Amino acid sequence: AQKVTQAQTEISVVEKEDVTLDCVYETRDTTYYLFWYKQPPSGELVFLIRRNSFDEQNEISGRYSWNFQKSTSSFNFTITASQVVDSAVYFCALSEKGYTNAGKSTFGDGTTLTVKP
Amino acid sequence: EPEVTQTPSHQVTQMGQEVILRCVPISNHLYFYWYRQILGQKVEFLVSFYNNEISEKSEIFDDQFSVERPDGSNFTLKIRSTKLEDSAMYFCATNEEQYFGPGTRLTVT
Numbered sequence: 001a002q003k004v005t006q007a008q009t010e011i012s013v014v015e016k017e018d019v020t021l022d023c024v025y026e027t028r029d030t031t032y033y034l035f036w037y038k039q040p041p042s043g044e045l046v047f048l049i050r051r052n053s054f055d056e057q058n059e060i061s062g063r064y065s066w067n068f069q070k071s072t073s074s075f076n077f078t079i080t081a082s083q084v085v086d087s088a089v090y091f092c093a094l095s096e097k098g099y100t101n102a103g104k105s106t107f108g109d110g111t112t113l114t115v116k117p
Numbered sequence: 118e119p120e121v122t123q124t125p126s127h128q129v130t131q132m133g134q135e136v137i138l139r140c141v142p143i144s145n146h147l148y149f150y151w152y153r154q155i156l157g158q159k160v161e162f163l164v165s166f167y168n169n170e171i172s173e174k175s176e177i178f179d180d181q182f183s184v185e186r187p188d189g190s191n192f193t194l195k196i197r198s199t200k201l202e203d204s205a206m207y208f209c210a211t212n213e214e215q216y217f218g219p220g221t222r223l224t225v226t
Contacts, residue, residue, distance in 0.1 A: 035215060043206050044219045045160070091160065095215050104150055104173060105215050107160040 002027045004094050006108035013082050014116050021077045021111045023092030029053075034068065034075045035093040035105065045091070051075065082115045089113075121218035123209050129224045133198050138221045140192040140209030149192045150210040151184065153177065154220075160208065166192065199225045 003026040036048040096103040122141045151163040164174040209218040
């Protein structure tokens with residue numbers, strides 16, 4: 001069974017601080033996807049990144065960066081120089097390849113990030 | 118990212134009424150999913166659909182729920198007799214890449 005743990009329920013930082021959101025996952029599959037989504041108060045899930053299990057390269061996109069480490073089953077997300085607009089709930093998710101070759105996603109509980117001016 | 122669309126964006130219904138939520142998936146995708154998110158909680162898997170049949174469903178997906186792809190394009194989720202606890206955001210997604218739609222906010226009064 002797959003499981004995603006986001007141990008940080010809430011994080012509060014002051015603008016311009018760096019912040020890292022942790023994600024630890026469990027899976028028996030060797031082929032899977034990992035995701036991060038941002039959910040603003042309006043409710044939609046804003047896609048941030050999708051990472052294939054075979055691609056362990058870290059990724060940087062502007063102020064966002066992701067650190068994927070299979071050895072520790074972690075996929076952490078860092079926001080550099082945080083801004084008030086980064087305030088949202090962030091979800092990490094895992095999708096295994098199911099027997100139909102396309103598996104469902106399992107989400108973590110989410111981390112509520114508040115960035116204060 | 119390709120777009121998945123969902124209608125309506127917000128649906129208000131009375132308890133006991135039937136609702137149908139619609140999703141227009143990406144045209145050449147074959148795997149479809151519905152997820153639910155109760156306010157303040159995490160996103161939960163409801164059902165997956167492939168080759169015109171359910172491939173997997175969660176324990177949440179009881180006899181009140183059904184899915185179909187009636188015309189080869191729209192993918193629908195029907196709740197036969199809504200309950201207060203069905204109030205939630207409902208998200209549609211496609212394929213293993215999990216392209217998510219914007220969601221439908223269902224409010225049952």
